[in-house]
Amino acid sequence: MSKLIDNFGRQINYVRLAVTDRCNLRCQYCMPAHGIDIVPRKELLTFKEMYRLIRVLTELGVNKIRLTGGEPFVRKDFVGFLEMLSFNDLLEDINITTNGALIYNHIETLEKLKKVKNINLSIDSLKADRFNEITRRNVFDEVYKTMEALEKSNMNLKLNVVVQSGINTDEINDFVRLTKDKNIAVRFIEEMPFNGKGQREMQENWTFKKILNEIKKEFSVEEIQSEKSSTSRNFSIENYVGSVGIIPAFTRTICNDCNRIRITSTGTFKNCLFDDGVFNLRDFIRNGASNDDLKELFLSLIKEKPENGFIAEANRTKGNVSESMSTIGG
């Protein structure tokens, strides 16, 4: 079987698929209060099209998928799509990144889908007022209830916390404390100076190192050996049930082991988080491409994968990176 191996010898086994561009929250760092322009429905890939693209990718060695958005649970019958994906025998792990505001009632169903193993919940504050202010929606109680239910479920729970200078850095160690009794992996994401959407100026740069130093002020942490392609560097604290990680999203120190590609909700293929999309898969399949055509295409696109995120960013033609911070955290 042909495998997706790029020019730097990295084998791709992981695809991140955005199932929608819509979101039910309006996070300050992600979009303006009135929302962003959403694309017409017919421009979104259908679930059938997504299923097909993923099936072809799994025949080329992909065995893990992460579903993101927008917010994936905003898309009608997303749970049905998860059931559909579960029938792909070549897929081992189905992971989801969510803001948690719409999933409480689906947790039991998710638990039954054995391939749904990891849920990443985006939560940037443990203070109700602050959380509601950041998200511009009054959903903290719902998200917190969901977090507790997920922690007790048979799925692994990771919290993605975007560290935002001047907003929530005083809560870094509150999040760490959560891991004392809860089986949660808290992961702090370096804030990227994201550009173009009218966000505030960053007062300080909360890099990997600075976040780690903040944690070390209160806790004695020990680094855990992480999987080679892990997006975070992870740490344990003696007698704590959960763990803590930091994702160097901005400093991009993880590219050597990159194993991932992305497909946007409109079918744009991305070799790297920082590229601006290298091919429109939706039009390709709507124009009648066969599965063999798709395979050939994927094998050639992967040869264009940039060595790292800096090179991908330098090659952009369409301006700044616009992916939602909340979906960056693996």
Ligand code: SF4
């Ligand atoms: S920045 Fe690009 S190359 Fe680096 S790990 Fe992320 S997706 Fe992979």
